[in-house]
Amino acid sequence: MDLDRYAAFVLDIDGVLVRNRAPLPGAVEAVKWLTRQGTVVLLTNNSTRERETVASRLAALGFPVQREQVVTSAFVAAHLLRQRHGPVRVWPVGEQGLVSELAARGHTICDPQEAEWVVAGMDRQLTYSKLADALQALLSGARFAATNRDYTFPTESGQVPGAGAVIGAIEGMGFPPEFVVGKPSETAFRAALEVAGVEPEQALMVGDRPETDIAGAAAAGMDTALVLSGVGDLDTARAQGTCPTWVAPDLASLVAGQGESVR
Numbered sequence: 001m002d003l004d005r006y007a008a009f010v011l012d013i014d015g016v017l018v019r020n021r022a023p024l025p026g027a028v029e030a031v032k033w034l035t036r037q038g039t040v041v042l043l044t045n046n047s048t049r050e051r052e053t054v055a056s057r058l059a060a061l062g063f064p065v066q067r068e069q070v071v072t073s074a075f076v077a078a079h080l081l082r083q084r085h086g087p088v089r090v091w092p093v094g095e096q097g098l099v100s101e102l103a104a105r106g107h108t109i110c111d112p113q114e115a116e117w118v119v120a121g122m123d124r125q126l127t128y129s130k131l132a133d134a135l136q137a138l139l140s141g142a143r144f145a146a147t148n149r150d151y152t153f154p155t156e157s158g159q160v161p162g163a164g165a166v167i168g169a170i171e172g173m174g175f176p177p178e179f180v181v182g183k184p185s186e187t188a189f190r191a192a193l194e195v196a197g198v199e200p201e202q203a204l205m206v207g208d209r210p211e212t213d214i215a216g217a218a219a220a221g222m223d224t225a226l227v228l229s230g231v232g233d234l235d236t237a238r239a240q241g242t243c244p245t246w247v248a249p250d251l252a253s254l255v256a257g258q259g260e261s262v263r
Protein backbone atom coordinates (compact mmCIF):
# COMPACT_ATOMS: atom_id res chain seq x y z
CA MET A 1 0.00 0.00 0.00
CA ASP A 2 1.01 3.60 -0.50
CA LEU A 3 0.16 6.39 1.96
CA ASP A 4 1.32 9.14 -0.46
CA ARG A 5 -2.21 9.52 -1.76
CA TYR A 6 -3.42 11.00 1.57
CA ALA A 7 -2.94 14.60 2.66
CA ALA A 8 -4.29 14.01 6.18
CA PHE A 9 -4.41 11.23 8.72
CA VAL A 10 -7.14 11.10 11.35
CA LEU A 11 -6.06 8.82 14.17
CA ASP A 12 -7.98 7.27 17.02
CA ILE A 13 -5.97 7.26 20.26
CA ASP A 14 -6.77 4.21 22.44
CA GLY A 15 -5.75 1.02 20.69
CA VAL A 16 -3.97 2.93 17.91
CA LEU A 17 -1.40 5.17 19.63
CA VAL A 18 -1.55 3.93 23.22
CA ARG A 19 -2.79 1.09 25.33
CA ASN A 20 -2.93 1.26 29.14
CA ARG A 21 -1.33 4.72 28.98
CA ALA A 22 1.81 3.38 27.24
CA PRO A 23 2.68 3.94 23.58
CA LEU A 24 2.10 0.93 21.33
CA PRO A 25 5.34 -0.40 19.80
CA GLY A 26 6.55 1.85 16.97
CA ALA A 27 3.59 4.23 17.34
CA VAL A 28 5.64 7.31 18.26
CA GLU A 29 7.90 6.92 15.21
CA ALA A 30 4.86 6.22 13.04
CA VAL A 31 3.15 9.46 14.09
CA LYS A 32 6.39 11.38 13.45
CA TRP A 33 6.50 9.88 9.95
CA LEU A 34 2.83 10.71 9.28
CA THR A 35 3.41 14.27 10.51
CA ARG A 36 6.11 14.71 7.84
CA GLN A 37 3.81 13.17 5.24
CA GLY A 38 0.68 15.25 5.91
CA THR A 39 -1.60 16.70 8.55
CA VAL A 40 -2.27 14.56 11.61
CA VAL A 41 -5.47 14.97 13.64
CA LEU A 42 -6.41 12.87 16.65
CA LEU A 43 -10.10 12.04 17.03
CA THR A 44 -11.34 10.67 20.35
CA ASN A 45 -14.75 10.14 21.89
CA ASN A 46 -13.27 10.78 25.34
CA SER A 47 -14.99 13.93 26.63
CA THR A 48 -13.46 13.91 30.12
CA ARG A 49 -10.23 15.73 29.30
CA GLU A 50 -9.48 19.07 27.70
CA ARG A 51 -7.75 19.07 24.30
CA GLU A 52 -4.72 20.62 25.95
CA THR A 53 -4.52 17.78 28.49
CA VAL A 54 -4.88 15.09 25.82
CA ALA A 55 -2.10 16.73 23.80
CA SER A 56 0.28 17.20 26.74
CA ARG A 57 -0.20 13.60 27.93
CA LEU A 58 0.62 12.30 24.47
CA ALA A 59 3.55 14.72 24.16
CA ALA A 60 4.91 13.37 27.46
CA LEU A 61 4.95 9.92 25.83
CA GLY A 62 6.94 11.28 22.89
CA PHE A 63 4.17 11.91 20.35
CA PRO A 64 4.58 15.18 18.37
CA VAL A 65 1.07 16.43 19.17
CA GLN A 66 -0.33 19.88 19.95
CA ARG A 67 -3.71 21.01 21.24
CA GLU A 68 -4.89 22.21 17.82
CA GLN A 69 -4.58 18.67 16.46
CA VAL A 70 -6.86 17.11 19.08
CA VAL A 71 -10.58 16.71 18.39
CA THR A 72 -12.59 15.37 21.35
CA SER A 73 -16.33 14.68 21.38
CA ALA A 74 -16.69 17.53 23.91
CA PHE A 75 -14.97 19.92 21.49
CA VAL A 76 -17.22 18.75 18.64
CA ALA A 77 -20.37 19.22 20.75
CA ALA A 78 -19.35 22.74 21.80
CA HIS A 79 -18.33 23.62 18.22
CA LEU A 80 -21.56 22.31 16.66
CA LEU A 81 -23.77 24.11 19.20
CA ARG A 82 -21.90 27.33 18.47
CA GLN A 83 -22.21 26.89 14.70
CA ARG A 84 -25.93 26.06 14.80
CA HIS A 85 -27.21 28.14 17.70
CA GLY A 86 -24.53 30.67 18.64
CA PRO A 87 -23.48 30.95 22.28
CA VAL A 88 -26.04 29.23 24.52
CA ARG A 89 -26.66 28.61 28.22
CA VAL A 90 -25.71 25.05 29.12
CA TRP A 91 -26.19 22.72 32.05
CA PRO A 92 -23.41 20.16 31.56
CA VAL A 93 -23.53 16.59 32.83
CA GLY A 94 -19.90 15.62 32.41
CA GLU A 95 -16.34 16.13 33.54
CA GLN A 96 -13.86 19.00 33.28
CA GLY A 97 -13.11 18.32 29.60
CA LEU A 98 -16.73 18.98 28.67
CA VAL A 99 -17.16 22.04 30.88
CA SER A 100 -13.92 23.61 29.59
CA GLU A 101 -14.62 23.02 25.90
CA LEU A 102 -18.14 24.47 26.24
CA ALA A 103 -16.74 27.58 27.94
CA ALA A 104 -13.91 27.84 25.39
CA ARG A 105 -16.50 28.04 22.58
CA GLY A 106 -18.29 30.92 24.31
CA HIS A 107 -21.14 29.03 25.94
CA THR A 108 -22.30 29.93 29.44
CA ILE A 109 -22.50 27.33 32.18
CA CYS A 110 -25.68 28.09 34.15
CA ASP A 111 -28.18 26.69 36.65
CA PRO A 112 -30.49 23.92 35.43
CA GLN A 113 -33.61 26.11 35.36
CA GLU A 114 -31.89 28.65 33.09
CA ALA A 115 -30.36 26.16 30.67
CA GLU A 116 -31.21 26.19 26.96
CA TRP A 117 -29.28 22.97 26.49
CA VAL A 118 -28.25 19.97 28.56
CA VAL A 119 -25.02 18.56 27.16
CA ALA A 120 -23.98 15.19 28.54
CA GLY A 121 -20.89 13.02 28.29
CA MET A 122 -19.03 10.56 30.45
CA ASP A 123 -19.29 11.56 34.11
CA ARG A 124 -17.58 9.50 36.78
CA GLN A 125 -19.14 11.71 39.45
CA LEU A 126 -22.72 11.13 38.25
CA THR A 127 -25.24 11.08 41.10
CA TYR A 128 -29.01 10.82 41.44
CA SER A 129 -29.01 14.48 42.40
CA LYS A 130 -27.23 15.44 39.15
CA LEU A 131 -29.81 13.48 37.16
CA ALA A 132 -32.56 15.30 39.05
CA ASP A 133 -30.94 18.61 38.04
CA ALA A 134 -30.77 17.49 34.41
CA LEU A 135 -34.45 16.51 34.58
CA GLN A 136 -35.28 19.93 36.01
CA ALA A 137 -33.51 21.57 33.06
CA LEU A 138 -35.24 19.36 30.50
CA LEU A 139 -38.67 19.88 32.09
CA SER A 140 -37.97 23.62 31.96
CA GLY A 141 -37.55 23.37 28.19
CA ALA A 142 -33.86 22.69 27.69
CA ARG A 143 -32.83 20.63 24.65
CA PHE A 144 -30.49 17.66 24.97
CA ALA A 145 -27.24 16.88 23.14
CA ALA A 146 -24.74 14.13 23.87
CA THR A 147 -21.02 13.71 23.25
CA ASN A 148 -21.10 9.98 22.46
CA ARG A 149 -22.72 6.69 23.34
CA ASP A 150 -19.71 4.47 23.99
CA TYR A 151 -20.92 1.60 26.16
CA THR A 152 -17.64 1.24 27.99
CA PHE A 153 -14.38 3.05 28.62
CA PRO A 154 -11.02 1.22 28.79
CA THR A 155 -8.88 1.67 31.91
CA GLU A 156 -5.85 -0.13 33.30
CA SER A 157 -8.12 -2.15 35.55
CA GLY A 158 -10.53 -3.10 32.79
CA GLN A 159 -13.70 -1.65 31.25
CA VAL A 160 -15.77 0.90 33.17
CA PRO A 161 -19.14 2.44 32.19
CA GLY A 162 -18.80 4.87 29.28
CA ALA A 163 -20.80 7.92 28.20
CA GLY A 164 -23.56 5.54 27.06
CA ALA A 165 -24.41 4.89 30.70
CA VAL A 166 -24.91 8.62 31.33
CA ILE A 167 -26.85 9.27 28.12
CA GLY A 168 -28.96 6.19 28.83
CA ALA A 169 -29.83 7.43 32.31
CA ILE A 170 -31.11 10.73 30.91
CA GLU A 171 -32.86 9.00 28.02
CA GLY A 172 -34.48 6.76 30.62
CA MET A 173 -36.18 9.85 32.08
CA GLY A 174 -37.96 10.30 28.74
CA PHE A 175 -35.53 12.61 26.95
CA PRO A 176 -33.55 11.08 24.07
CA PRO A 177 -30.70 13.29 22.76
CA GLU A 178 -31.44 15.45 19.72
CA PHE A 179 -27.94 14.69 18.48
CA VAL A 180 -24.90 12.67 19.45
CA VAL A 181 -21.72 14.11 17.98
CA GLY A 182 -18.98 11.56 18.70
CA LYS A 183 -17.92 8.64 16.55
CA PRO A 184 -19.62 6.97 14.65
CA SER A 185 -21.56 10.20 13.91
CA GLU A 186 -20.45 11.85 10.68
CA THR A 187 -20.32 15.09 12.67
CA ALA A 188 -17.18 13.88 14.44
CA PHE A 189 -15.40 13.08 11.20
CA ARG A 190 -16.49 16.32 9.54
CA ALA A 191 -15.06 18.24 12.52
CA ALA A 192 -11.76 16.36 12.20
CA LEU A 193 -11.63 17.06 8.44
CA GLU A 194 -12.38 20.74 9.11
CA VAL A 195 -9.49 20.91 11.57
CA ALA A 196 -7.22 19.13 9.06
CA GLY A 197 -8.42 21.45 6.26
CA VAL A 198 -9.00 18.64 3.75
CA GLU A 199 -11.83 16.94 1.87
CA PRO A 200 -12.93 13.42 2.94
CA GLU A 201 -11.30 11.70 -0.03
CA GLN A 202 -7.91 13.22 0.88
CA ALA A 203 -7.91 11.71 4.38
CA LEU A 204 -7.30 8.30 5.91
CA MET A 205 -8.98 7.34 9.20
CA VAL A 206 -6.99 4.88 11.31
CA GLY A 207 -8.88 3.15 14.12
CA ASP A 208 -9.26 -0.08 16.04
CA ARG A 209 -13.04 -0.15 16.53
CA PRO A 210 -14.97 -1.18 13.40
CA GLU A 211 -18.41 0.03 14.52
CA THR A 212 -17.26 3.56 15.36
CA ASP A 213 -13.91 4.46 13.75
CA ILE A 214 -14.34 2.54 10.52
CA ALA A 215 -18.12 2.61 9.90
CA GLY A 216 -18.41 6.34 10.71
CA ALA A 217 -15.41 7.40 8.62
CA ALA A 218 -16.58 5.34 5.65
CA ALA A 219 -20.02 6.97 5.87
CA ALA A 220 -18.28 10.35 5.87
CA GLY A 221 -16.52 9.42 2.61
CA MET A 222 -13.05 8.70 3.98
CA ASP A 223 -10.72 5.78 3.32
CA THR A 224 -10.15 3.72 6.44
CA ALA A 225 -7.49 1.52 7.99
CA LEU A 226 -8.38 -0.99 10.69
CA VAL A 227 -5.47 -1.73 13.01
CA LEU A 228 -5.59 -4.90 15.09
CA SER A 229 -3.72 -3.47 18.09
CA GLY A 230 -6.92 -2.60 19.97
CA VAL A 231 -10.36 -4.06 20.47
CA GLY A 232 -11.55 -4.91 16.95
CA ASP A 233 -10.77 -7.49 14.29
CA LEU A 234 -11.61 -7.97 10.64
CA ASP A 235 -14.09 -10.81 11.19
CA THR A 236 -16.09 -8.65 13.61
CA ALA A 237 -15.97 -5.77 11.13
CA ARG A 238 -17.28 -7.98 8.33
CA ALA A 239 -19.97 -9.47 10.57
CA GLN A 240 -21.13 -5.90 11.27
CA GLY A 241 -21.20 -5.15 7.55
CA THR A 242 -18.21 -2.80 7.84
CA CYS A 243 -15.35 -3.11 5.38
CA PRO A 244 -12.20 -1.02 5.92
CA THR A 245 -10.05 0.03 2.95
CA TRP A 246 -6.94 -1.35 4.60
CA VAL A 247 -6.08 -3.64 7.50
CA ALA A 248 -2.75 -3.80 9.37
CA PRO A 249 -1.49 -5.35 12.62
CA ASP A 250 -0.77 -1.89 14.06
CA LEU A 251 0.05 1.73 13.13
CA ALA A 252 3.77 1.01 12.76
CA SER A 253 3.06 -1.75 10.22
CA LEU A 254 0.64 0.48 8.35
CA VAL A 255 3.25 3.22 8.05
CA ALA A 256 5.85 0.63 6.99
CA GLY A 257 3.62 -0.11 3.98
CA GLN A 258 2.38 -3.43 5.32
CA GLY A 259 -1.31 -2.54 5.23
CA GLU A 260 -3.30 -4.98 3.11
CA SER A 261 -6.13 -3.98 0.86
CA VAL A 262 -9.42 -5.43 2.07
CA ARG A 263 -11.62 -4.65 -0.92
Ligand SMILES: [Mg+2]
Binds near residue numbers: 012014016207208230
Ligand atom coordinates in the same frame (compact mmCIF):
# COMPACT_ATOMS: atom_id res chain seq x y z
MG1 LIG B 1 -9.83 3.01 19.93
